[in-house]
Amino acid sequence: MFEQQFLVFKEVAETKNITLAAKKLHMSQPSISLQIQNLENQYGARFFDRTNKGVSLTRAGEVFYENVRQVLDILNNAQQQVSELAEEQRGLICLGATLTIGEYILPNILAYLYHERPDLDFKAKIANTESIAQDVLEKRIHIGLIEGPVPKHKELVVESFWQDELVVVVPNFHPWASRNSITLMDLLKEPLVTREVGSGTRKVMEMALKERGLDPSQLNVTMELGSTQAIKQVVAAGLGITIISSFTVHRECEQRIFKALKIQDSPVYRDLSILTLVQTNQTKDERYLINLLHDRKLLSDILSRDYCSAEPEP
Template identity: 35%
Template sequence: MDFRLKVFYTVANRLSFTKAATELFITQPAVSKHIQELEEEYQIKLFDRTGNKISLTQAGQLLLTHTNKIFEIYREIDFDMSSLINQQRGLLRIGASTTISQYIIPPLLARFHQKLKDVKVNLRNGNTEQIENALLNKEIEIGIVEGQSKNKSIKYSPFLKDELVLVCNSKNALVSKTEIAKEDLLNMDFLMREQGSGTLEVIEYALKPLDINLSQLHIEMELGSTESIKSYLVNSDCVAFISIHAIEKELKNQELVILDINNLIIERYFYIITLQGKKDALSELFIKNISNHYNLKL
């Protein structure tokens, strides 16, 4: 029964029998058989099938909610029981917004794994909105995000200070300017992250003292990752606000240059997010490890 639920959980999250089969290392007919047996067990359909696409029925949504809770309990049992024999093992699911997953967290995960080799970590990448939703849906135990929304179900703990800087490629004529004024910003061609990005939220807030709305800026293109923005910048005359952590290599290689903006410094924190009132032993262990690394008090 447990494996059937695991098959259902994987199909429900991937919305694909083929992807679920690949992830679980079983055949697609075996996946179909497990789902069929569950539907026969509960005498109700769990998925609607339209052509090659599937979606959860109301019953499927309800079963997924219960399955999330069951697997959450299993993870806690696994950790607590192993702790009795001085071992720490289990599965920890972490979500990180794009900048953090690419430039901040990989070294932290490597150090964590060196200390706790029996703890398996799954890292999910997405924008801040997607990671917060994954936490609320209990698809992850911990998130690390840019920006800070107002969701009262989420606990936000400051993790690491960051600065967003305005950059362009080193051949851009703007490099000759000593300082960028408000009027200059209104005449530039910008690259921006997509809606739902924590970076976009922070930029929008930081520009308010200059009486600039995002709608006033000329946005040439919205792109879904910092890497794609950097690549576009190198091959265009556009500018973009990017985390200082994300451009160390490009600054060193003199591919990108920081433009100083008159009366504007954009600082923010990256936040560790967990569900309010929810304590998870593995999550606390991970938070403790990264807190010790940065000498934080979380």
């Protein structure tokens, strides 16, 4: 019971808002308020100052918060250590990934591990960068794989494990398909299909264009779509061009459906990064995965394989 109360207290302290904490914990607001009140009665102290804008920690609340964090960390570490010692316990890695990594990179990694480490199980969540970072902070997942701008937080460790190039993609029947590169000014002439505002790919694209002296508002954006697959289908139909991860169109370029063009003199790269917590005890299986991601030669080989068309082993 006390662990649940501590989790509620920690969420309210970090969100500074009871309604938001209730939403994140999938609990009712009255239930959250009652648990906070019970804690304050139990310890004989007021932990929060309440205003119309939310709540803030009192001095007693700040002291209690630091101790609650330590207690929850100890309990979490104990659970991990006991799980590792359990006989015949299969390894389980809980991780999260952003869209491009989750759809085009993670499947190859999991296919490789399926053969190399059949003793491992995985639970993977695909979501945006903000959601993955929050899950790492709240220890719902222990490893996050993200693309694009990295959230800054004192409790997060960010390690780059790959560089992904953004390329201009046109259908193979487009006049530009005979070229290997284009200029930034060329982009202004064509209808552009992009991800929605707020997506990692969109943010990286706009930042890169600004750094190269081009205002993104000058682009002729005719469609904004919420998935990479939808963008690819629209471009394949000849309804526009796009700027997208080279990973996502590798197969279509080999099949001569698309042509990927570099941006002349100004190639656009973005880091793919691993998110972990500063203070956490990783299991041996989690360390195995992180070491694999840092082995550039092995990872390059894994990502170059076509597991979809591979012949099944006898």
